[in-house]
Amino acid sequence: MMHISELETPALLIDLDVMERNLVRVAAYAREHGLRLRPHTKTHKTPALGKRQVELGAAGLTVAKVGEAEVMAQAGGPGLLVAYPIIGASKLARLAAVARNMPVTVSLDSEEAARQLSEAGSRHGVSFGVLVEVDLGFGRVGVDPLAAALSLIRFVRAQPCLSWEGIAFYPGHIKLLDEAGMATLRHVTDLLSRCLESLHDSGLVPAVVSGGSTPTLFQSHLVSGMNEIRPGTYIFNDRNTVASGACAWGDCAATLLVTVISNAKSGQVLIDGGSKTFSSDTMAGGSEAEFGRIVEAPQSRFFKMNEEHGFVDVSASGDAFAVGDRLRVIPNHICVAVNLHERMYGVRGERVECVWQVEARGKLQ
Amino acid sequence: MMHISELETPALLIDLDVMERNLVRVAAYAREHGLRLRPHTKTHKTPALGKRQVELGAAGLTVAKVGEAEVMAQAGGPGLLVAYPIIGASKLARLAAVARNMPVTVSLDSEEAARQLSEAGSRHGVSFGVLVEVDLGFGRVGVDPLAAALSLIRFVRAQPCLSWEGIAFYPGHIKLLDEAGMATLRHVTDLLSRCLESLHDSGLVPAVVSGGSTPTLFQSHLVSGMNEIRPGTYIFNDRNTVASGACAWGDCAATLLVTVISNAKSGQVLIDGGSKTFSSDTMAGGSEAEFGRIVEAPQSRFFKMNEEHGFVDVSASGDAFAVGDRLRVIPNHICVAVNLHERMYGVRGERVECVWQVEARGKLQ
Numbered sequence: 082m083m084h085i086s087e088l089e090t091p092a093l094l095i096d097l098d099v100m101e102r103n104l105v106r107v108a109a110y111a112r113e114h115g116l117r118l119r120p121h122t123k124t125h126k127t128p129a130l131g132k133r134q135v136e137l138g139a140a141g142l143t144v145a146k147v148g149e150a151e152v153m154a155q156a157g158g159p160g161l162l163v164a165y166p167i168i169g170a171s172k173l174a175r176l177a178a179v180a181r182n183m184p185v186t187v188s189l190d191s192e193e194a195a196r197q198l199s200e201a202g203s204r205h206g207v208s209f210g211v212l213v214e215v216d217l218g219f220g221r222v223g224v225d226p227l228a229a230a231l232s233l234i235r236f237v238r239a240q241p242c243l244s245w246e247g248i249a250f251y252p253g254h255i256k257l258l259d260e261a262g263m264a265t266l267r268h269v270t271d272l273l274s275r276c277l278e279s280l281h282d283s284g285l286v287p288a289v290v291s292g293g294s295t296p297t298l299f300q301s302h303l304v305s306g307m308n309e310i311r312p313g314t315y316i317f318n319d320r321n322t323v324a325s326g327a328c329a330w331g332d333c334a335a336t337l338l339v340t341v342i343s344n345a346k347s348g349q350v351l352i353d354g355g356s357k358t359f360s361s362d363t364m365a366g367g368s369e370a371e372f373g374r375i376v377e378a379p380q381s382r383f384f385k386m387n388e389e390h391g392f393v394d395v396s397a398s399g400d401a402f403a404v405g406d407r408l409r410v411i412p413n414h415i416c417v418a419v420n421l422h423e424r425m426y427g428v429r430g431e432r433v434e435c436v437w438q439v440e441a442r443g444k445l446q
Numbered sequence: 447m448m449h450i451s452e453l454e455t456p457a458l459l460i461d462l463d464v465m466e467r468n469l470v471r472v473a474a475y476a477r478e479h480g481l482r483l484r485p486h487t488k489t490h491k492t493p494a495l496g497k498r499q500v501e502l503g504a505a506g507l508t509v510a511k512v513g514e515a516e517v518m519a520q521a522g523g524p525g526l527l528v529a530y531p532i533i534g535a536s537k538l539a540r541l542a543a544v545a546r547n548m549p550v551t552v553s554l555d556s557e558e559a560a561r562q563l564s565e566a567g568s569r570h571g572v573s574f575g576v577l578v579e580v581d582l583g584f585g586r587v588g589v590d591p592l593a594a595a596l597s598l599i600r601f602v603r604a605q606p607c608l609s610w611e612g613i614a615f616y617p618g619h620i621k622l623l624d625e626a627g628m629a630t631l632r633h634v635t636d637l638l639s640r641c642l643e644s645l646h647d648s649g650l651v652p653a654v655v656s657g658g659s660t661p662t663l664f665q666s667h668l669v670s671g672m673n674e675i676r677p678g679t680y681i682f683n684d685r686n687t688v689a690s691g692a693c694a695w696g697d698c699a700a701t702l703l704v705t706v707i708s709n710a711k712s713g714q715v716l717i718d719g720g721s722k723t724f725s726s727d728t729m730a731g732g733s734e735a736e737f738g739r740i741v742e743a744p745q746s747r748f749f750k751m752n753e754e755h756g757f758v759d760v761s762a763s764g765d766a767f768a769v770g771d772r773l774r775v776i777p778n779h780i781c782v783a784v785n786l787h788e789r790m791y792g793v794r795g796e797r798v799e800c801v802w803q804v805e806a807r808g809k810l811q
Contacts, residue, residue, distance in 0.1 A: 087536070089534060089536050089537050089811040090534070090811065091810050091811070092811070123753060123754075145753070145754045146754065165707070165718075165754060166707045166708060166769070168705050168706075168707055168718070168769060168770050169454060169455070169705065169770070171452070171454050172454050190708050190710045191708060191709070191710065191769045193768070193769040193770055194707070194769060197770075216710065216711065220711055220714070221708075221711075221716065221752065221755055221757065222707070222708040222710060222716055222755070223708075223710060223711075224710045225710075229710070253752070340533050340534065341533075342530070342531045342533050342559070342587070343531060343555050343556060343586075343587040343588075344556070345555045345556065345581065345587060345588060345589045345590075345594070346581065346585055346586075346588075349585070351586065351587055353530075353533070354810075356725065356727065356782055357782060357785050357808075357810065358810055360721065360725065360726060361725060361726045361727045361728075361782070362721065362726045363726075387586065387618070388488060388510070388781060388782060389488075389510045389511065389530060390586055390587070392586065403558070404531070404533060404556045404558040404559060405533050405534070405558055405562075416753060417721055417722060417726070417753060420722050420786070421785070421786075421808060421810070422808065422810065423808050423810075442808070443786060443787065443788050443807070443808075445456050445719075445722065445723055445786070445787065445788075446454040446455065446456070446457070
């Protein structure tokens, strides 16, 4: 059994007990409220972890890209949701190959995407489930939830190789469940109600109403009409999740183990991780420019990054570190950080208990 | 021969003619001014391209990490410079293995790093060259260029398995060669002169004085005393390089080929590349938040990203794109973008002439 001190840095560590607790908590929440849980695997990109989510009762796994679907098919389970419009014959042929082995649902927001998907189904002898993506205010993908949604659902239902399963949305514009966030949540819920009414009035009852975002995760049962959630980050959590109020520091399972490589400048230490280790993501919706929380020195400020250098200001906190000292850092955004690493190390205390290859890392197509 | 239209997106394209012109231009500039050119391979992370830089007269290749050194050793050439303090016995053992086959120089800024490096040389029966890193105002790694540099050089010279070769610095605080940038450049040059004088006075004449940054690349001959440059970005260039004044749009060899996946919201198109395709790097030193230049629609604004979604505002430019249309995007910072891709496609016009694996991608240790 390896000890953490034997790992070369920077290394991505996953606290196995914290991760398991996070997985169980959300699975229990979903079960308690009768919500389908279709975890987004973009956060961990690792079939072994997708498999654990399936064991804990997931109604399938969510991916963003065909390459992720190909990898995550190894995790098994009831099926895959590709929460992204897939465009182009070549990618669709690959997706059809996945659909030969397990049910595949795609969320999309255009007739063109629906037409291409159905054609691929027809060409390769498979059918696809479809969720029609509606925009409840985030302004990314998604059609208007009233007239346009109705029209697109009818179009989907008319395609030979598509089976309409419901609607999907992503309320990513709710950053914090403060007063403004609660008002936005009410607005989303209201828009969703009107969308569902309009569908019911037209005799179209969606089996799946899929939504949810991390800040609102544990308020999902308040969104009347929604029956499925697709959280991703909850498996590890990060600085953003803590800031949103959806978890505490002790729920952050992922840390970057780094080494102090220079303290030549007074009041500052340099760590061996920068934008190629953490990503350059700043905090969601904020102007604050810190890049992580140093577990051993939470009062210090990780204020700047270059590609391989992290700048930590210890002048105010009074922390002193020597070249060679090791620190653990909770990143701002774990999903993009994981994507930069070849491996993750599962740890308990100071012991490294397992190593996962991040198999869907960089599967951009 | 493949046509670009056959590639799945997002795909990283390299215009072979532009790249070759960039490589030749900088090699000629260095030769003309008697400067050693030790290109930083962090930008391309690809041995075949390092090999081309060696063929064009590079005095060796530069890397940041041991994993990059292991990969880039395949490119051959006079030797490798690891422009980063390497800490820890395990990494140093791997670096010693590289040093068995070719000369390896490390730049460092602490006695601890020098002591560890020499011990590794002794343990594994190799010796390492050393550049002592001095800080000429950037405030990252690097000791004070006067007293502290002298002391560290003496320490390095006293270690059994180290050979002191010179000094290194990085003037990354010069972002633009405007009036302020020129003043900073003069300050750097002045500080360097005083550093070199102090070394000469002590009988320590550095064989290598290694510096340079991309914005100041073609002014390197004005920095009196510097005899080596380590540019990286020049092979491809990017939006930052154009903004710094060191190249024109036509010198940008790298573009991201993306597909429009949604235009459901009026005045906006969504492309299939976000922070996992481009990185979330904003422009160096600026508050402007655009994430790339759309070649086909330079007046449009790539104003926001999520992990796999790019938001392009076409409301002011009046551009209209259909789902399935393809666009090419010049990224803000090509070095971090390359690191997110498994492959790069070398293109001439619309033809794909070669594919490179980005072999040193994600080699963080």
